[in-house]
Amino acid sequence: MSVLRLGAPTAFGESIRVPGDKSISHRAVMLAATARGTTTIRGLNRGEDVAATIGAVRSLGVAIEDSVETVRVTGGSLARETGVVDCGNSGTTMRLLMGLLAGRTTCTLDGDASLRRRPMDRVAKPLGSMGAAIETSSGTPPIRITRGDAGLRGIDYLLPVASAQVKSALLLAGLRAEGATTVRSPHASRDHTERMLAAMGGRIESAHDAVRIEPGELTAIENLVIPGDFSAAVYFMIVVAMSVHSGAGLVDVGVNPTRIAALDVMRRMGVQIAARDEVDISNEPRARLFVNGGTALRSAHIGAADVANSIDEIPALCALAALGGVGFEVRGARELRVKESDRIAATAGLLRAFGGRVDDLEDGLIVHEGRSLRAPARVTTLGDHRIGLTAATLATTLGSPIEIDDADCIATSFPDFAATWSAAFGCPLN
């Protein structure tokens, strides 16, 4: 458990590049593992979560060649039987693998202490109705999957909560089911799986928050290029937005509409953000984002319809409101209770450590108006990378140094965070 010491900011870098999108990276490795041929992936996220996916897929017998610039995955055959597949701290790895391996591979999926607390019934139950033999340990990992001779059958399933992970697991299982599989969702959630399946020749259609997939084989994408992670970009955007006389650009950031609800929320709060040079590569849009600093903010609220598409940015949005001294209310976000930490409690605790006035609700948070923030000398991440990144955002915006305890978890999604942050804002590292 290491401590990250960030000094006070001294300058603004001109252009900032964030790591590859974590969600798309998981999907790239897993879908390539099941596609015919070799997929060459560029811009893969090099954090620990995606490394867990690479390790897991390798342990299933898939050949992955990793060089600095590219990762080449030759797919087609996954083991019929193996031992324990380690998913580390990564919920996405475990949930998507449940769908990929259901009915096909006898194995046990396991992970670290935090992952062992996370709910897996939401995936195991619908996969069970497709005919898969999957047992959880009272709803959580380890997960036992048993290969079956009978095969899977397609289902028509309404997700109880809008979750891209559950949707994706069912779509991956649907690739090998008899008949079509339809997944309906109460609200839209990130559609990276659908886009990549379509790019690999999957027979998939989406309409009105419902996705339908027909069984079929996938074909490798010769050159799959992953955009920068919007969820990582948001911390930089907040520091820039709240700093007087500043402006900065982030290059090559993924701007998939199902991921950037936080961008709309920030604009509603008054932040000036321009997206330029948008292009579509590997079926995912990306752009340069320019943020102007020094704008006075307005209060805002978000409800269930915005939550699924801004779920990972909610701690950062709460921090933005607290920094701007404006009110912010989040409702319909009970899902935050079962992330890498209880993110409602963790966000409220972090903001209070900075002097913010916050109420934590069963399904959200209220940040109260008023400018009262002061950086504490030291905070803890509670083992949650997004809490560590939000702490850095708060301290740097306030112009203060900070010590972040238990900071190793930041590498879950952002491997070179300290160096990138220090280069962007001139925060000395010591």
Ligand code: S3P
């Ligand atoms: C993810 C989906 C979200 C998100 C997680 C990554 C994905 O989880 O919080 O960080 O890659 O599909 P849910 O789908 O469970 O909401």
